[in-house]
Amino acid sequence: MxxxxxxxxxxxxxxxxxxxxxxxxxxxxxxxxxxxxxxxxxxxxxxxxxxxxxxxxxxxxxxxxxxxxxxxxxxxxxxxxxxxxxxxxxxxxxxxxxxxxxxxxxxxxxxxxxxxxxxxxxxxxxxPLVALTSYQALHDNLQLKPGQSVLIPGGSGGIGSIAIPMAKALGARVTTTASPKNFARLQQLGADVVLDYHDGHALSTQPQFDAIFDTRGGDDLLASFALIKPNGRLVSLNAIPEARFIADQGAYYHLNGLKRVLLKLVSAKHTRLARKQHIWYRFMLAKSSGKQLQIIAALMQARHIPxxxxxxxxxxxxxxxxxxxxxxxxxxxxxxxx
Ligand SMILES: NC(=O)c1ccc[n+]([C@@H]2O[C@H](COP(=O)([O-])OP(=O)(O)OC[C@H]3O[C@@H](n4cnc5c(N)ncnc54)[C@H](OP(=O)(O)O)[C@@H]3O)[C@@H](O)[C@H]2O)c1
Missing domain, CATH: 3.90.180.10 (Medium-chain alcohol dehydrogenases, catalytic domain)
Structure with missing residues (x-):
C-alpha cells in the first residue's frame, strides 16, 4: 500500500x-x-x-x-x-x-x-480557517451593517489581518489593537483606529462600539462587555462555550449531560454580564463550508482583500x-x- x-x-x-x-x-x-x-x-x-x-x-x-x-x-x-x-x-x-x-x-x-x-x-x-472564522463572526454573528463601529483586537495576527479588510468591505468603521510596529500595515489594510495593546487604558478612551469581535478571550473579553453599546453584539473566539452554543452545537461535539452542565456553570459569568449590559453575546467555533468559501473568495476578489x-x-x-x-x-x- x-x-x-x-x-x-x-x-x-x-x-x-x-x-x-x-x-x-x-x-x-x-x-x-x-x-x-x-x-x-x-x-x-x-x-x-x-x-x-x-x-x-x-x-x-x-x-x-x-x-x-x-x-x-x-x-x-x-x-x-x-x-x-x-x-x-x-x-x-x-x-x-x-x-x-x-x-x-x-x-x-x-x-x-x-x-x-x-x-x-x-x-x-x-x-480557509481565518476567512471562514472572520466571515462567520462579522457577517453571520455580529451582522455588521454599513456605518457600524466594530472593535477587532489583535489586528496583526492571522485573524485580524483578514478580519480588518473584511469588516471594511462590509462597510464598518474598524478599531483594532496591535504593537506600534504594525500600525502602518493595519492602517493600509483599512483600520480606522489602531491602538497599542500594551497600553491598558487605550480602549477605555474610545466611544462604545456597536460590535466586538473578541479574538483574545480572558481579561480582554471581560473588559469588552463595558466597551459595547447597549443592544450591541459581542462574539468571542476564546471563551467557554455558553448555553446557546451548547444548544446549537452540543450534539456535534458529543457533549453529554455532565459536560453541558459544567460548561454552563463556567460560562455563567459571561452570560450574566451580557444580560446585565443588554448585549447579544456568543462564543463561536468556526465551521467548515465549501459554499461559504466560494462566497468569501468572490468577496475577497471583488473588494481586493489581500x-x-x-x-x-x-x-x-x-x-x-x-x-x-x-x-x-x-x-x-x-x-x-x-
Ligand atoms: N474559535 C474559533 O473558531 C477560532 C478560529 C480562529 C482563531 N481562533 C483563536 O483566535 C486567536 C487569534 O488567532 P490568530 O490566528 O489571529 O493568532 P496569531 O496569528 O497567532 O496572533 C498573533 C498576533 O497576535 C498579536 N498579539 C499578541 N498579544 C496580543 C494582545 N494582547 N493584544 C493584541 N494583539 C496581540 C501579536 O502581535 P505582537 O507580535 O505585536 O505581540 C501577533 O501579531 C487564537 O487564540 C486562536 O486560537 C479561534
Missing part, C-alpha cells in the same frame, strides 16, 4: 510533532483525495496538540493535525460529480477529520471549493512553522509548502 508523510502528535502536551509514514487514504463515496501543495498553520493546531480542546474535541493518539490546505484532486469517490481529477481546490478540514500537515488528505466535497485562478496554492492555503503571508516553511520544516505560530507573534499567516 503506498505511503505518505503525516505530521502527528502522539500524546497531549508541549512535545514535538512526530513524522509518521501512513497509508495514503482512499476517498469514501462523497470524498475526493487531494494531493496537498500548501497548508497553513493556525493556533488551534497547537492548542489541540497541547490538549487545550480535549473537553470539546478529544483526540485518539497518534492524532493527525492541520486544518487548512490547498492542492490538486487526484481521485474522486463514487458519488462525486462536482469535482474532477486535476482540479485545484482548497478548504478547512472538518473538526473531527483534520490532517492537512500531510502529503494527501481525503475530504468530503461539502468542505472544499475551487481555487480562484488568480490565487497560488500558497495564497489559497492561507485563507492575503497576508508572514512566513513560508518547507513541508520538512513543519515543526518550525508550528513553533513560530506558537510564539504568538506571527504577523499574518504562516504557510507550509510541498
Amino acid at each position: 503506498p505511503k505518505m508523510t503525516s505530521f502527528m502528535f502522539d500524546r497531549y502536551g508541549k512535545h514535538p510533532f512526530a513524522k509518521h509514514q501512513v497509508a495514503i487514504p482512499t476517498p469514501a463515496a462523497n470524498e475526493v483525495l487531494v494531493q496537498i501543495k500548501a497548508a497553513s498553520v493556525n493556533p488551534v493546531d497547537i492548542k489541540k496538540r497541547n490538549g487545550d480542546l480535549r473537553f470539546l474535541l478529544p483526540e485518539k493518539h497518534p492524532a493527525a493535525t492541520g486544518h487548512d490546505f490547498a492542492g490538486v484532486v487526484t481521485a474522486v469517490g463514487t458519488n462525486v460529480t462536482d469535482f474532477t481529477v486535476g482540479q485545484r481546490v482548497f478548504g478547512k478540514l472538518e473538526d473531527w477529520h483534520i490532517g492537512s500537515f500531510a502529503d494527501f488528505v481525503c475530504v468530503n466535497t461539502k468542505y472544499i471549493a475551487e481555487i480562484p485562478t488568480a490565487w497560488s496554492f500558497e495564497q489559497a492555503a492561507a485563507v 492575503i497576508t503571508i508572514d512566513r513560508k516553511f518547507d513541508f520538512e520544516d513543519t515543526q518550525a512553522a508550528l513553533d513560530y505560530v506558537e510564539s504568538g507573534h506571527a504577523q499574518g499567516k504562516v504557510v507550509i509548502i510541498h
Whole structure:
C-alpha cells in the first residue's frame, strides 16, 4: 500500500510533532483525495496538540493535525460529480477529520471549493480557517451593517489581518489593537483606529462600539462587555462555550449531560454580564463550508482583500512553522509548502 508523510502528535502536551509514514487514504463515496501543495498553520493546531480542546474535541493518539490546505484532486469517490481529477481546490478540514500537515488528505466535497485562478496554492492555503472564522463572526454573528463601529483586537495576527479588510468591505468603521510596529500595515489594510495593546487604558478612551469581535478571550473579553453599546453584539473566539452554543452545537461535539452542565456553570459569568449590559453575546467555533468559501473568495476578489503571508516553511520544516505560530507573534499567516 503506498505511503505518505503525516505530521502527528502522539500524546497531549508541549512535545514535538512526530513524522509518521501512513497509508495514503482512499476517498469514501462523497470524498475526493487531494494531493496537498500548501497548508497553513493556525493556533488551534497547537492548542489541540497541547490538549487545550480535549473537553470539546478529544483526540485518539497518534492524532493527525492541520486544518487548512490547498492542492490538486487526484481521485474522486463514487458519488462525486462536482469535482474532477486535476482540479485545484482548497478548504478547512472538518473538526473531527483534520490532517492537512500531510502529503494527501481525503475530504468530503461539502468542505472544499475551487481555487480562484488568480490565487497560488500558497495564497489559497492561507485563507480557509481565518476567512471562514472572520466571515462567520462579522457577517453571520455580529451582522455588521454599513456605518457600524466594530472593535477587532489583535489586528496583526492571522485573524485580524483578514478580519480588518473584511469588516471594511462590509462597510464598518474598524478599531483594532496591535504593537506600534504594525500600525502602518493595519492602517493600509483599512483600520480606522489602531491602538497599542500594551497600553491598558487605550480602549477605555474610545466611544462604545456597536460590535466586538473578541479574538483574545480572558481579561480582554471581560473588559469588552463595558466597551459595547447597549443592544450591541459581542462574539468571542476564546471563551467557554455558553448555553446557546451548547444548544446549537452540543450534539456535534458529543457533549453529554455532565459536560453541558459544567460548561454552563463556567460560562455563567459571561452570560450574566451580557444580560446585565443588554448585549447579544456568543462564543463561536468556526465551521467548515465549501459554499461559504466560494462566497468569501468572490468577496475577497471583488473588494481586493489581500492575503497576508508572514512566513513560508518547507513541508520538512513543519515543526518550525508550528513553533513560530506558537510564539504568538506571527504577523499574518504562516504557510507550509510541498
Ligand atoms: N474559535 C474559533 O473558531 C477560532 C478560529 C480562529 C482563531 N481562533 C483563536 O483566535 C486567536 C487569534 O488567532 P490568530 O490566528 O489571529 O493568532 P496569531 O496569528 O497567532 O496572533 C498573533 C498576533 O497576535 C498579536 N498579539 C499578541 N498579544 C496580543 C494582545 N494582547 N493584544 C493584541 N494583539 C496581540 C501579536 O502581535 P505582537 O507580535 O505585536 O505581540 C501577533 O501579531 C487564537 O487564540 C486562536 O486560537 C479561534
